[in-house]
Amino acid sequence: MLSDAKVRAAKPRPKSYKLTDTNRLFLLVTPSGGKLWRWNYSYDGKQKTMAFGAWPQVGLADARAKRDEASGHLMEGDDPTILRKLKVVAKLEAGRQTFERVARAWHENARSQWAIVHAADIIRSLERDVFPAIGDMPIAQLTPPLVLSVLREIEARGAIETAKRVRQRISAVFIYGIAEGIATSDPAEKLGAVLKPLRKGRQPAITDLVPLRRMIRTAEEDYARPVTRLALRLLALTAVRPSELRGAQWDEFEDLNGSEPLWRIPAWRMKGDADRKDELHGDHLVPITPQALAVLRAVWPLTGEGPLVFPSNRHAHRPMSENAIGYLLNRAGYHGHHVPHGFRAAFSTIMNEWAEREGKEHDRKVIDLMLAHVPTGKVEGAYNRAAYMPRRRELAMAWANMLSDGLSAPSVLLDLPAKAMGPQSRRRVPPPVDIEFRFPTRRRSSAKVVAR
The missing domain is CATH 1.10.443.10 (Intergrase catalytic core)
Known part of the structure; x- marks a missing residue:
């Protein structure tokens, strides 16, 4: 059975050798002086070896904890090496599933139920107010405080109603993510209660x-x-x-x-x-x-x-x-x-x-x-x-x-686009009047054109 002192005292030899611990855990000492934790186990009639890292980054107690965890998976009928690989793949995929990526997938999935203009407004609000702050973060790692900070930024410019609408859209993205197995919870769900209330009465106006x-x-x-x-x-x-x-x-x-x-x-x-x-x-x-x-x-x-x-x-x-x-x-x-x-x-x-x-x-x-x-x-x-x-x-x-x-x-x-345009757009704006332009004289009409 190994101790910390034995691990520290192990010296390199011309050939690699093992120092064994309990339950098939061992330290592999290499000719170059490396000390590597390994664990032998049997699965489906085959002998396998699992690596737990190098000493001193992984100490003896940590190596034993990793062995015990892997042994527990083995007792449940799982191959611990395969489980580790699956976890790595899952973490990589979770890192790729950023909020922006999931939000755009949600928008594409739901856009058929909206009018074209409304669908464009929704994605534009996310592009303007949400993606710059949390768009590149994995959706599974977002927390209520992070989402709230985005909404507070919108409130800070006085757009109280917009903050509420954006919260609803963020929440819808998380619900979509939960259904797709990408997220496990909706951190925006309860934030409506802490947003600023809408002002009632007079029509809203910026007066600064x-x-x-x-x-x-x-x-x-x-x-x-x-x-x-x-x-x-x-x-x-x-x-x-x-x-x-x-x-x-x-x-x-x-x-x-x-x-x-x-x-x-x-x-x-x-x-x-x-x-x-x-x-x-x-x-x-x-x-x-x-x-x-x-x-x-x-x-x-x-x-x-x-x-x-x-x-x-x-x-x-x-x-x-x-x-x-x-x-x-x-x-x-x-x-x-x-x-x-x-x-x-x-x-x-x-x-x-x-x-x-x-x-x-x-x-x-x-x-x-x-x-x-x-x-x-x-x-x-x-x-x-x-x-x-x-x-x-x-x-x-x-x-x-x-x-x-x-x-x-x-x-x-005049030159700013009315909508998103591709390179083949045929939109043409009439040229502006020149500096010598004079408005023509018009007679005042008696007809009434009512603004409905």
Whole structure:
């Protein structure tokens, strides 16, 4: 029977020799001085030898523990050498079964039950928010804290609803993995209870300038029709209501080639009751800044031949879908955090804070005018909607300068893809207008194109 002292004292000889321990365990000492643990056993009438490693990395006690474990497998009728090989193969395969690999297999398996757009949104959310963090990790090694850290990153940018949706998708991947024998548990299952709750009440909006610009950049880089991207940009710059933007007609814009371009939204298209819509001189006046004018120049080659600035993709005589901009924000990861109407809250909050620092006495009233809000105590019909126009232009310019800092030029948005495209794509975008372009003069139409 061996002891630690005997193992240490063993010296090399010209030929290899054995020092035996109990239950057929022995130490093989080689001429070069190596000391290797071996164990002889019989299986299916054949004599076999199993290696347990080299001393001193594997000590005597460890070698005996390995022998006892292998002997236990042998008593159960298993060949311990074969079991070891199977474990190695299983571990290698488990290492190859990364979360991203399993997630893509789950997505491919389930995509037939989803609409094409929804299926693309699901895989894009995983590619954006999950794969960079845990995509290359073996799915079987993921733990609740690791998954929660991914969801906390999404919450940190304010996308509370997106975090909840991504948790559901991660959980679905684990359920698929369990069914396939790749995973044994779902670490995302119970995490819904510790995520931040959704805010109720007012429509969600980002009201801090830097995150707002980041959100616009992220949304504009996502897949969307150029018209939708440009509509998002003009909505942010003008802070009009989404329905007012969608129904915008080219003949509502005045002096686009002059020094004081203006968007005159007719009273009948504004929010309000019948008296508001029939009000004489009740049009809402929106100063057009150079940044907003650049959007109109960019969209002109796409829609300038028709009456609507932002028409439907399928029907040029109808406004774009009321969901188009909202879906773009959702795909960009801002579901539940910012909606198209939220640009009005962002404009109000940021500009009122700016007015406190750098503005003039009546700027709060001017900001309300720009949002088409009627001050308390005013009668609709007696309210001067054209008041403070010079100051409104100044505030619109201040807002456009702050908002546009770091954003791409509107013309750049034309070249971004509407969807994933292969090398043989035949998509062609009309060339942008040149620097000498002049908007043609249009007569104002009396026809009403209602944004449904």
